[in-house]
Amino acid sequence: MQYVGEYDATGASGLSQLTLHVNGTFEATTAAGSTAGTFVATTASAQQVEAMFQDTDGNASAATFRPMPSSAGGPPRAEVQVAGILGNGTLVAPWVGGDESMCRASGGKWTDDDADRGTGLFCECPSADLYLPSRGGCVADAAGAGDPARLPASADMRAASGHYAGDGPITDLALDEDGTYRASIDGHADVGTWWDDGAPNDFALTSATQAWWATFQAGTVHLDLGDHTETLHRSR
Numbered sequence: 001m002q003y004v005g006e007y008d009a010t011g012a013s014g015l016s017q018l019t020l021h022v023n024g025t026f027e028a029t030t031a032a033g034s035t036a037g038t039f040v041a042t043t044a045s046a047q048q049v050e051a052m053f054q055d056t057d058g059n060a061s062a063a064t065f066r067p068m069p070s071s072a073g074g075p076p077r078a079e080v081q082v083a084g085i086l087g088n089g090t091l092v093a094p095w096v097g098g099d100e101s102m103c104r105a106s107g108g109k110w111t112d113d114d115a116d117r118g119t120g121l122f123c124e125c126p127s128a129d130l131y132l133p134s135r136g137g138c139v140a141d142a143a144g145a146g147d148p149a150r151l152p153a154s155a156d157m158r159a160a161s162g163h164y165a166g167d168g169p170i171t172d173l174a175l176d177e178d179g180t181y182r183a184s185i186d187g188h189a190d191v192g193t194w195w196d197d198g199a200p201n202d203f204a205l206t207s208a209t210q211a212w213w214a215t216f217q218a219g220t221v222h223l224d225l226g227d228h229t230e231t232l233h234r235s236r
Contacts, residue, residue, distance in 0.1 A: 002098055002121060003049060003065040004147070005134030007080050007091035008208040015087030018080065022130065022147050026053060028086050035086070039063070046115035046122065059085035067097060074211030074226060075099075075197070075204035078133070092208040094192045098123060098133035101198025106137025106151060136179070136195060153177045154196050160203065160216035164232035170223065173232050181205055 007018045017029040020039060027036045037055035044050075048066040055061075061084025068079040076097030081090045096102065100110040103123035108131065115122050125131045125138035132139050136151030153161070157177065164173040172184040175194055183190045192207025194214070203214045205223075213224040219234040 001130050001132060002123075003078055003080070003093075004132055005078075005093055005095055007078075007093050009089060009091050010208050013087060013089040013091075015082055015089055015091065018082065018086070018091055022132070022141075028055075030087050044120040046120045049120060053082075053084070053086060055085065061086040068092060073213075075206050075213060077206050077211055093134065094207045095134040096193055096195045096204045096206050098131065098137070102133060102137040102195070103131075105196060105198060106139070108138040150179055153179060156196060156201055156216070157194075157203070160201065160221070162234050163236045164221050165235045166230055166232035168230040170230050170232065173221065173223075175221075185210070 001022065004020045004022055009016045014031040015028060019027045024038050024040065025036065026039050027034065035055045037053060039051050039053045041049050041051045048064055051063045051065065053061040053063060061082055064081045066079060068077040076099050078093040078097045079090055082088065103110045107126055107129070109124040111122050111124060116124070121131055123131050123138070128141065129138040130141050130148065131137065132148060135148050139148040139151060141148065161175045161177045165171065169186050170183055174182045179193050179195060181192055181194045190207050190210055192205060192210060194203050194205045197204050197213065201216045203216065205212045205214055215222045221232045223230045223232070
């Protein structure tokens with residue numbers, strides 16, 4: 001369950017998008033068009049989860065889900081490597097991957113080095129909840145009514161939401177209360193998610209191509225891009 005959510009290709013690929021749902025179904029966008037089917041995990045560990053996908057025509061593909069190697073100390077993300085009829089390649093989740101801050105903030109218990117042997121999870125949610133980092137952590141099971149809704153924005157997120165402008169490579173940044181962001185980076189559009197990092201006014205911003213830490217203070221957002229920082233000012 002921890003890998004349920006959307007995954008996007010970061011370059012040219014026969015498989016451009018893959019979306020997993022809690023009921024074990026998926027949709028995919030491939031070079032041949034859209035397809036759907038079911039998936040099931042075959043093995044799970046703290047390092048990765050292997051799964052098999054079967055489309056509605058009975059064709060199979062194999063997939064390996066794992067935490068994405070951290071880039072320049074940025075926020076965690078997940079990736080999936082796919083091989084088979086769906087296509088061959090690696091896709092990246094645009095949502096913030098699970099970590100201790102997300103687990104604890106959503107009511108879970110973080111087990112440090114002792115992952116559950118059956119699930120490979122480090123986060124133990126209350127018994128009625130599911131651990132879905134794509135939805136913000138431990139969330140209530142929708143009981144057959146589809147994927148759970150994302151956890152509501154915190155007071156810190158509501159205070160920091162808004163439109164920001166800068167004079168560096170990131171000229172425009174919109175932080176929305178629904179946990180999504182839109183940015184202009186070197187003239188190119190970037191869309192992803194942002195979420196609490198745990199410390200007050202600290203946030204993680206992630207997309208399929210970016211992973212940043214951000215701090216909100218007095219109407220400004222300071223972005224840690226790994227090799228440099230940028231400061232954007234609220235414009236509205």
